[in-house]
Amino acid sequence: MFAVPTSHSGLIAVHADLLHFRSDPGPQADPGSYEYLPDGLLVVENGRVVQLGPYAQIEPSLPEHTRMLDYAGCLCLPGFIDTHTHFPQTDMIAAPAAHLLDWLDRYAFPHEARFADERHAAAVADFFLDQLLQNGTTTAMVFGSVHGQAAAAFFRAAQRRSLRMLAGKALMDRNCPENLRDAPGGGYGETAALIEIWHGRDRLEYAITPRFAATSSAAQMEVLAELAADFPDLPIQSHVAENLSEAKWVAKLFPSARSYLDVYDQYSLLRRRAVYAHCIHLDAGDRARMAETGTAAAFCPSSNLFLGSGLFDLDAMREAGVVVGMGTDIGAGTSFSMLRTLADAYKVTQLKGHTLGALQAFYLATRGGARALGLTHKVGSFEPGMEADFVLLDTAATPLLARRMEHASSLEERLFVLMTLGDDRAVRATHVLGEAVYQRDAG
Ligand code: GUN
Numbered sequence: 001m002f003a004v005p006t007s008h009s010g011l012i013a014v015h016a017d018l019l020h021f022r023s024d025p026g027p028q029a030d031p032g033s034y035e036y037l038p039d040g041l042l043v044v045e046n047g048r049v050v051q052l053g054p055y056a057q058i059e060p061s062l063p064e065h066t067r068m069l070d071y072a073g074c075l076c077l078p079g080f081i082d083t084h085t086h087f088p089q090t091d092m093i094a095a096p097a098a099h100l101l102d103w104l105d106r107y108a109f110p111h112e113a114r115f116a117d118e119r120h121a122a123a124v125a126d127f128f129l130d131q132l133l134q135n136g137t138t139t140a141m142v143f144g145s146v147h148g149q150a151a152a153a154f155f156r157a158a159q160r161r162s163l164r165m166l167a168g169k170a171l172m173d174r175n176c177p178e179n180l181r182d183a184p185g186g187g188y189g190e191t192a193a194l195i196e197i198w199h200g201r202d203r204l205e206y207a208i209t210p211r212f213a214a215t216s217s218a219a220q221m222e223v224l225a226e227l228a229a230d231f232p233d234l235p236i237q238s239h240v241a242e243n244l245s246e247a248k249w250v251a252k253l254f255p256s257a258r259s260y261l262d263v264y265d266q267y268s269l270l271r272r273r274a275v276y277a278h279c280i281h282l283d284a285g286d287r288a289r290m291a292e293t294g295t296a297a298a299f300c301p302s303s304n305l306f307l308g309s310g311l312f313d314l315d316a317m318r319e320a321g322v323v324v325g326m327g328t329d330i331g332a333g334t335s336f337s338m339l340r341t342l343a344d345a346y347k348v349t350q351l352k353g354h355t356l357g358a359l360q361a362f363y364l365a366t367r368g369g370a371r372a373l374g375l376t377h378k379v380g381s382f383e384p385g386m387e388a389d390f391v392l393l394d395t396a397a398t399p400l401l402a403r404r405m406e407h408a409s410s411l412e413e414r415l416f417v418l419m420t421l422g423d424d425r426a427v428r429a430t431h432v433l434g435e436a437v438y439q440r441d442a443g
């Protein structure tokens, strides 16, 4: 089922219905925002897209040695991009709790303590990455535990699979169990050492990873400001404004801040490639500041519904000009599937009085995610030169999908049915740099 890609050389041509986005289709489904090539051909050389177009037009001109991959009838999209997830929470997915802070204490922290054991971390990283690939996700921004060795184990597992991944060890020095703390005001040295080894190695990037304002002292926030200044191109990941009690607590911990988001602003942690998960309890001033600084939001509908945190306001974020990507937020989120996550996103927007169109949803799960992570020049679309990570979706994967699809007349309707009824069963194959790394039907 899973394979480690061995070579990225030679010419590969993928026969499928191709879909990718140039920009956000928005609620009006702007037809100029995407390219749809039913019965198309995607040509890949040395792991990169070189050409795409109608099968009938391109196929006759291909050299004889081209490896043809026949996925006719499947929908081929750039691999999904998960802008917020936690690999050390894989084993405690689906754990019920009253709310976020209760859940952190009862499940997240105790499970993360096990990541002091590097072998455990390596085993979970392998399983976690296989789950991503089985669900068609090829790039993710990933939280580690506080342990540097566990983050290194994650990077090694991602490197073995040739994946484009962003990850970091969590920084936390208070309000968490003793065995999960950096030294007071600590974390700089261990983070800098990991950056030195892993940032820019193959397809990996190091993300500066403060867990959230509540678990960093003012001294550690100073360290974070220093790290951000010393490594200005690095991505940053954290959490903000997820839960009302959490927000009240942060207001007490940082009384001079205007808002929860402002804590991060005070320490210069709002910028391009900084991705904050949740962003539910924000005000107009916060949204304007995110837009102004190029800071992105990870919309994590499954997690927000599961913990009862609240409803993300996608329309307000779009109107304010905030960049948004999708996040599964494993393990508060209850599925690795981006399709399931989009289904939850749709329901959240309905409750907010808006409708999330299917084209906009698939944009958010692909190019929108790449934009949030500052990676539109590498992944998230099929423009020539892009890295050839892609997913093949089988629109007739289950009897119900097959029946419902018979009544789907437009691309948008097909996509909507896929995201509403689909899950990992609809992922026929996942390719990384052109090579198959997951095949649903392989023995
Ligand atoms: N806030 C701080 N840590 C976490 C976490 O692990 N999960 C979620 N959902 N929110 C957080």
Ligand code: ZN
Pocket (backbone or CB within 6 Å): 084, 085, 086, 143, 239, 277, 329
């Ligand atoms: Zn999270």
